[in-house]
Amino acid sequence: xxxxxxxxxxxxxxxxxxxxxxxxxxxxxxxxxxxxxxxxxxxxxxxxxxxxxxxxxxxxxxxxxxxxxxxxxxxxxxxxxxxxxxxxxxxxxxxxxxxxx
Numbered sequence: 001x002x003x004x005x006x007x008x009x010x011x012x013x014x015x016x017x018x019x020x021x022x023x024x025x026x027x028x029x030x031x032x033x034x035x036x037x038x039x040x041x042x043x044x045x046x047x048x049x050x051x052x053x054x055x056x057x058x059x060x061x062x063x064x065x066x067x068x069x070x071x072x073x074x075x076x077x078x079x080x081x082x083x084x085x086x087x088x089x090x091x092x093x094x095x096x097x098x099x100x101x
Contacts, residue, residue: 012099013064015074022087024055030086031060037082038062041073070096 021027031048038046044063051057064070073079074094083092 013067013070014097015062015070016095017092018059019092020089021056021058022089027086034082037078042069
């Protein structure tokens, strides 16, 4: 599995987002240019994964200090616009998880 990591800091809340993209390179460019959206939302870390059999299937893990921060990020219209510009081709699957430790 190909994993690409940006800044990663342990945080008590994860948002795991999976979705297909039309073209990974184009999506990655749009993802990278959306850094201000992530910074505004308080994302403390992010990791990007691709399906080994289909690089157009992407899973992103974003880390947050709180559930409220994660929900604010996921509900941000700017995020939805960035995803459309990046070529996301279906409604994402989203899982929020809090640290049990």
